[in-house]
Amino acid sequence: MLEFANTITVKQHSTSRMISPTTKPPRVLVLTDNRVLWEKFTQIVASEKVDAKFTYCFSYLNKPFLKEFAGKLDFQPMNVKEEWSRICREFNLVISLHGKQILPPPMVRLVRCINIHPGLNPYNRGWYPQVFSIINKLPLGATIHEIDERLDHGPIIDQEEVPVFPWDTSLSAYNRVIEAELNLLRKTLGAIVRGEYSTRRPEQEGNVNRQADFRGLCRLNVSETGTFGAFLDRLRALTHGEYHNAYFLDDRGRKIFVKVVLEPEDHNHGHNP
Ligand code: 0FX
Numbered sequence: 001m002l003e004f005a006n007t008i009t010v011k012q013h014s015t016s017r018m019i020s021p022t023t024k025p026p027r028v029l030v031l032t033d034n035r036v037l038w039e040k041f042t043q044i045v046a047s048e049k050v051d052a053k054f055t056y057c058f059s060y061l062n063k064p065f066l067k068e069f070a071g072k073l074d075f076q077p078m079n080v081k082e083e084w085s086r087i088c089r090e091f092n093l094v095i096s097l098h099g100k101q102i103l104p105p106p107m108v109r110l111v112r113c114i115n116i117h118p119g120l121n122p123y124n125r126g127w128y129p130q131v132f133s134i135i136n137k138l139p140l141g142a143t144i145h146e147i148d149e150r151l152d153h154g155p156i157i158d159q160e161e162v163p164v165f166p167w168d169t170s171l172s173a174y175n176r177v178i179e180a181e182l183n184l185l186r187k188t189l190g191a192i193v194r195g196e197y198s199t200r201r202p203e204q205e206g207n208v209n210r211q212a213d214f215r216g217l218c219r220l221n222v223s224e225t226g227t228f229g230a231f232l233d234r235l236r237a238l239t240h241g242e243y244h245n246a247y248f249l250d251d252r253g254r255k256i257f258v259k260v261v262l263e264p265e266d267h268n269h270g271h272n273p
Pocket residue numbers: 033034098099100101117118126127128129170174238239240243244245
């Protein structure tokens with residue numbers, strides 16, 4: 001059992017949680033392994049004049065960030081598994097903004113934790129939602145929700161659905177989702193920091209995709225049979241900028257990577273997809 005000096009118990013959204021007394025301004029830890037979102041988030045904090053003291057950290061396993069931000073005092077690595085009890089003492093709120101670390105269950109019970117998720121919960125929870133939405137046709141969007149002990153599962157604060165078009169690749173759909181996440185953040189960040197919002201539980205459990213499911217999709221079996229539409233969906237779902245995702249093996253066992261280009265005919269005539 002952890003000892004907390006001056007802790008109070010708050011009843012919030014039907015769960016009882018011990019938190020450090022709310023400091024003024026509140027102390028907020030933002031865990032992020034996404035460079036674009038980190039930069040945009042700091043801009044939203046400034047433009048929306050969010051009254052809080054923000055600390056930004058990334059995963060201690062994020063090698064590119066470790067190299068790029070070595071010695072940078074306002075963006076440091078953090079091992080949440082090791083440091084969660086200190087986090088609970090020092091922060092009033094934790095925001096996972098595409099943070100790659102799973103938050104330990106005791107931590108999510110002790111401090112309010114919010115997830116900014118690139119999917120429309122409860123559909124395609126987990127890894128790369130737009131990839132799976134292109135394939136299984138389940139709705140796509142962005143969700144801000146309280147974190148509970150299950151993946152992308154807790155009570156929903158706000159959501160925005162985005163369309164998926166027949167010409168989308170993973171990248172074009174993903175960019176739309178990121179815009180939706182930023183819209184939601186502009187709209188709700190102040191209220192989230194102040195704890196002034198209501199939540200609703202998703203009506204169903206939905207489905208979850210893991211990293212292994214994505215890797216399985218990437219392996220193309222050239223003997224597989226199916227409809228042309230399903231193959232096209234699979235290839236566009238695995239086409240994301242420079243990433244080498246879908247591949248088949250040639251007769252020497254080499255991976256041959258595959259991606260597709262889709263262009264609606266009115267692309268340059270005012271209907272920019
Ligand atoms: O940060 P993020 O956009 O999101 C991912 C998960 O989808 C999300 O559910 C989780 N909460 C978050 C912590 O991690 O992932 P990313 O920046 O690694 O990748 C962005 C997109 O890039 C991804 O949706 C698909 C694409 N991608 C990425 C990698 C690494 C690929 O197509 N192939 C790849 O190998």
